[in-house]
Amino acid sequence: MKNYITPKLLLLKLVHSKAYAAIMVSACLYAQSNSTHAELHIKLQQPTWEFLLHNQPQPTTELSTQAQLASSESHFASKIQPLLAAQKYDAVLKAFNERDIKNDSAALRQLRGQILLSMQRTKEAEQALLAAIELMPNLALAHRSLSMVYMVEKNYAAASKHLRKTIELGVADAQVYGQLAYVNLQQGQAASAVAGYQYALLLDSDNQQWQQGLLYALINSQAFDQAQALLEGMLQANPKDTNLWLQRGQIALKQQRPQQALSSLETALVLGENNADNIATLAQLHIQSGSANRAVTLLANNITKMVANNNKIEVIDQVCAWLAYQQQWQQLANLTQALQKNTNNIPAHYRSRFAVYAAQVAQSNGKTKHATKLLEEAVNNDPSNGEALLTLANILRSQQRTQRANLYYIRAEALADYKERALLGRAQLEIDANNYPEALRLLRLVAQLNPARTDVLANIQSLENLVRNRS
Helix, strand or coil, X not given: CCCCCCHHHHHHCCCCCCCHHHHHHHHHHHHHHXXXXXXXXXXXXXXXXXXXXXXXXXXXXXXXXXXXXXXXXXXXXXXXXXXXXXXXXXXXXXXXXXXXXXXXXXXXXXXXXXXXXXXXXXXXHHHHHHHHHHHCCCCHHHHHHHHHHHHHCXXXXXXHHHHHHHHHCCCCCHHHHHHHHHXXXXXXCHHHHHHHHHHHHXXXXXXXXXXXXXXXXXXXXXXXXXXXXXXXXXXXXXXXXXXXXXXXXXXXXHCCCHHHHHHHHHHHXXXXXXXXXXXXXXXXXXXXXXXXXXXXXXXXXXXXXXXXXXXXXXXXXXXXXXXXXXXXXXXXXXXXHHHHCCHHHCCHHHHHHXXXXXXXXXXXXXXXXXXXXXXXXXXXXXXXXXXXXXXXXXXXXXXXXXXXXXXXXXXXXXXXXXXXXXXXXXXXXXXXXXXXXXXXXXXXXXXXXCCCCHHXXXXXXXXXXXXHHHC
């Protein structure tokens, strides 16, 4: 008889060890979670733009430089003058409503529009301001106020038109340039926005709003080195500004500098940042840098807010997969235990996956009975969880409970992603029972599915030799 290694020993190299099931599924998820740093993102708060604070209605005496009151309007102007000074706009508007706008000068129409704008009655403000421009097409303050109306309504194209007209008419202060830069930024014209904010800062260098706008424009135009330089100066002036640290982290991610992104997010966390998206991103950065302990602590301490968002549950799933892949069972145990306190808020699909991870922890500690219970729960929560089916089948096979093991292998075989491994498991059962012809049939199916499996081909050849030698 020829010398050969028994097919049982050969095939055992193909069938899953205690941790093999975890490794196979986890490797795929680990590849996803270990994607390029640029795919991670940080959720930033939008700046609070306060343009309207710089466009309050002015007393009529200050309007005379651009639009003159008619002589018949002097009495009305003196009547509303103290109301304007006291910012009693309701009373001013009541007085205007007693007049027909068709009889008013451009100056009063403009003032009416400003009053309405300050009261956020934008449609009425638009009508009044357009009426003023109808009388005086080059009334700069009316164009400026109209740009405000359109900015509030997010009609940025119209706002841009009137801001440019304002500048053409000689009103070119920092506020106008800053507004035009903002409008350009909203329209996706980042390079133009950069120029506008730079002009605004030349005229008002300490304005934090223009600095913030320039920072956004530089980031959106991918001028990351300039953005970084600007941001470092802003941080020196405001080292406790959480959003600046978040922006620093985002710039670092864009430049694929994960350690700086990590340190920036950690600083933001110390300053009070508690957004679930950013905590999840920080945990992923720690995983990528090999700091599993910190990643698990972050996720476990914020588990309630994480499971409230399905996207964050996916991040937890990926971290669990990575921990299983690395066989860091204690950290995986800490995370799965934290999840158990929120099981009612977790979709059944993810409850099933997390039960598999907990079962892998139990297996690593030799608690096979507990692992079996968890895997049965996983299958009940999601009958299509192929990893749970295969792992449970492997445990049952090791306990020589072959009939039940075979049932779970057959269920897993019905799932395309698990068919190959399920067939291998069934083949091992047949070898254990010395049913070599059936084992050969199953292994040939595996070879058809994956012709590159030279190890399977070697096992087929060994079995064929065994069958011939026994015949």
